[in-house]
Amino acid sequence: MELDVRRLFLLAEIAEYGSLTGAAEAMMYTTSAVSQQMRRLEAEAGQTLFERRARGVVLTDAGAALVARAHAIRRELAGAESDLEALSGLHAGTVRIGSFPTASASILPLVLTQFSRQHPAIAVSVRSALRDPLRELLLMRDVELALFWEYDWSLFEDDAIETERLLDDPTVLVVAAGSEVGGTGPVKLSSMAGERWIIRADGHPVADVLTRSCHAAGFAPDIAYDAHDYQEAQAMVAAGLGVALAPRLSLTNLRDDVRLVPLDPQTPVPVRRILMGQLKGHQPTPAILGFQDTLREAARAMPKTFSQQGQLGSVNQ
Amino acid sequence: MELDVRRLFLLAEIAEYGSLTGAAEAMMYTTSAVSQQMRRLEAEAGQTLFERRARGVVLTDAGAALVARAHAIRRELAGAESDLEALSGLHAGTVRIGSFPTASASILPLVLTQFSRQHPAIAVSVRSALRDPLRELLLMRDVELALFWEYDWSLFEDDAIETERLLDDPTVLVVAAGSEVGGTGPVKLSSMAGERWIIRADGHPVADVLTRSCHAAGFAPDIAYDAHDYQEAQAMVAAGLGVALAPRLSLTNLRDDVRLVPLDPQTPVPVRRILMGQLKGHQPTPAILGFQDTLREAARAMPKTFSQQGQLGSVNQ
DNA sequence: CAACTGACTTAACTTGAGCTACAGTCAGGG
DNA sequence: CCCTGACTGTAGCTCAAGTTAAGTCAGTTG
Structure with missing residues (x-):
């Protein structure tokens, strides 16, 4: 029948x-x-x-x-x-996001609270991983959107992933609160040749930033300490072991006893670019589109957030 | 969409x-x-x-x-x-039945209990009415099936209704329990010429039966009483006012103080035919088909029911 | 790493379910 | 008794939903 x-x-x-x-x-x-x-x-x-x-x-x-x-x-x-x-209409749905640790600790919390305020009915799940595992999560569709970073000399490239530049994360100088460095404004890196340096251990990409920048400024940095994360690095700077270069975003929760000094934009300042990546040709769901909007919004507002947190003037160009 | x-x-x-x-x-x-x-x-x-x-x-x-x-x-x-x-499968449904008073009081209760035992999930509704209103109910589709009766001289005919003969309802003689009439078996109507008669009033069709039968037997009946229903007629017979002719079905609940006597089948005995009628060309629902089956079944069993109630031998031919 | 395989896509073609138009048929109502 | 309103039947057309065939694309395998 x-x-x-x-x-x-x-x-x-x-x-x-x-x-x-x-x-x-x-x-x-x-x-x-x-x-x-x-x-x-x-x-x-x-x-x-x-x-x-x-x-x-x-x-x-x-x-x-x-x-x-x-x-x-x-x-x-x-x-x-x-x-x-x-x-x-974003009154339902799920998004699965991938992120790397620094972003997870800085911009992402803002984005998540903002997004869940705008779209309380959409469930967000975040997975945090390093660059390559993150790329893998995206390729495996375990996440629909992921945050990446790149430097000029180590571009993020994957021909299955299309990226959009979200935000420029400038490299800044971290000095002890009592230090006189940068008391008068941005400093030239070349003027720091005599300092000792705190560096990220294990060939962390940010270590590259230091060696390349110093090389460009005409000196080789004197390494005082290999830190395993940014918190440890801050602690060593505070303790007076040396100064450090770090991406601004990694310094969202800053210790009282350290201070940030912008680098003089006249000389080339290494910039970490934060990217938003998704699978090429992968039709985004409405929920993802909404999340992307919130991400862009937050990225645009980030420089203001930085300056509200004090210490630095207009860090971003 | x-x-x-x-x-x-x-x-x-x-x-x-x-x-x-x-x-x-x-x-x-x-x-x-x-x-x-x-x-x-x-x-x-x-x-x-x-x-x-x-x-x-x-x-x-x-x-x-x-x-x-x-x-x-x-x-x-x-x-x-x-x-x-x-x-x-007759596990659901409704049937609406029309019936005339005598049937409602005799065969129909049997049919209803039987049917609701066989198909407890089917709802049955019964409307009782006289012949013409009943026909109207059927034509108006207020009922799907109706019971009718006819005599040879007043056939039920309606070219929008198709009928099926269910059962022959013989005319019998009702006498007082103490009467000697019929003590030796079926009697000839002609032998009853001297009796006085109880009749249904207001030109009720069964009154026709008496006048026609007596006329055929060569005498005119001496009317003792005009009863308004069969119960009243029975009471008058019991009281010794006279005897009566009645269709067997109308005597389902018989008083103790009256007795039924079959008429001699040698002479023409008026028979009331009970018909089952439905609208011509009206496709019956499964529930109706089932109800018709139960009706036929009960009609077939009716003569046995009569004889179990005693007094009469094989009433039906 | 080239060829293979399994899975989805696209284009062109075919077919029949589901329309329309139109011509009954049938039952009520003035 | 014809007229009207409502259902039915037939013939034909149209387009949606198939098929066939030829890709494309991403993993997998020899």
């Missing part, structure tokens, strides 16, 4: 108007079409669905039962449409 | 198999057909419903929502089919 849903809807229409002709007018069909469809439906149902009277028709028990089912199906369809509505 | 239900089902199939190809095989389509249908469905939905991977597809939130709705609709359809099943 296998009842056809369109015919059930037509039957419901007939029930409403009490005649095939009425239903036909409502549906913009001819009466004949309705009659033919109902013949089929009765064949599918295996029984008479309405009695033909001289002025219209009246449902049998079977017809009435099918009309009730038709209404239930209509409700489901309406529900389906409102589901879609909710998803496209 | 207006989502198409068949496509939703196809999507559910895809969800189940995890690939268009799998769904295509299950539905005996080509992959191409499935792909085209899904393109349409996505257009209807206004968003991507699944991500294309190298080995199959995985649903987006929107896709998953639609699949859930598809399952709900499937359940409704299954429910609709089981509704139909119930109605055709």
Whole structure:
């Protein structure tokens, strides 16, 4: 048998108007079409669905039962449409984001609170990982969007991933609070040749920043300490072991006993670019699009956030 | 937008198999057909419903929502089919019956109890009326089936109603319990010429039976009393005012102080035929068909019922 | 790393379900 | 008794939903 849903809807229409002709007018069909469809439906149902009277028709028990089912199906369809509505209107949905540790500790919290305030019904999950595992998460579709970083000399490139530049994260100098360095404003790196340096251990990419920058400024840095994270580096700077170069974003929660000094923009200042990446040709869901908007928004506001946190004037160009 | 239900089902199939190809095989389509249908469905939905991977597809939130709705609709359809099943298997439904007073008081109670024992889920409603109003009920479709009666000289005829003879209801003689009439078996009406008679008043059709029968037997009956119903007539017979002729069915609950005497079948005995009538060309519902079966069954068993109630031997031919 | 495989897409073509137009048929109502 | 309103039947057209065939693309395998 296998009842056809369109015919059930037509039957419901007939029930409403009490005649095939009425239903036909409502549906913009001819009466004949309705009659033919109902013949089929009765064949599918295996029984008479309405009695033909001289002025219209009246449902049998079977017809009435099918009309009730038709209404239930209509409700489901309406529900389906409102589901879609909710998803496209960001009243429902999920996003899965990948991020690297520094971003997770700085810009991302802002973005997450902002986003969940704007779209409280959308569930966000974040996975934090280093650059290559992160790329892998994206390629494996374990996340739909990921944050990456790059320097001029180590560009992020993957021909399956398209990126958008979110924000420039400038390199700044971290000095002990009591230090006189930068008391008069931005400093030239070349003037720091005599300092000792705190560096990130294990060939961390930011170590590159120091060696390259100093090389460009015409000296080789004197390494005082290999720190394993930015907190440790800050602590060593505070302790007076030396000064450090660090991306501004990594310094979101700054110790009281250290101070940031901008580098003189006259000389080339290494900039870490923060990128937002997604799979190429991967149609983003409405929820992802919304999340991207919030990300861009937050990135645009970031320089202001930096300056509100004091210590630095306009760090970003 | 207006989502198409068949496509939703196809999507559910895809969800189940995890690939268009799998769904295509299950539905005996080509992959191409499935792909085209899904393109349409996505257009209807206004968003991507699944991500294309190298080995199959995985649903987006929107896709998953639609699949859930598809399952709900499937359940409704299954429910609709089981509704139909119930109605055709007489596990559901209604019948509306019309009947005349004598039948309502005799054969109908048996039929109703029998039917509701066989098909407890079917609701029966009975409307009782005299012959012409009853015909009207049937023509107006206020009942789907009605019981009628006829005598040879007043046949029930209506070219919009088709009838089926259910049962012959013989005319019998009602005498006081102490009477000697019929002590030796069936009596000839002609031998009753000297009796006084109890008759139904107001030109009730059964009055015809008496006058015609007596006329045929060669005498005119001496009317002792005009009764308004069969109970009153029985009471008068019991009181010794006279004897009466009555259709056997009208005497289902017989007083202790009256007795039934069969008429000698050698001479023409007026017989009331009980008919079952329905609108011509009116497709009966399964429930009606079932009720008709029970009616025929009860009618066939009626003569036995008569004889079990004693007094009369084989009344029916 | 080239060829293979499995899965989705696209284009062109085919087919039949589902319309329309139109010509009944049938039952009530003036 | 014809007229009207409503359902039915037939013939034909149209377009949606299939198929076939020829890609494309991403993993996998020899």
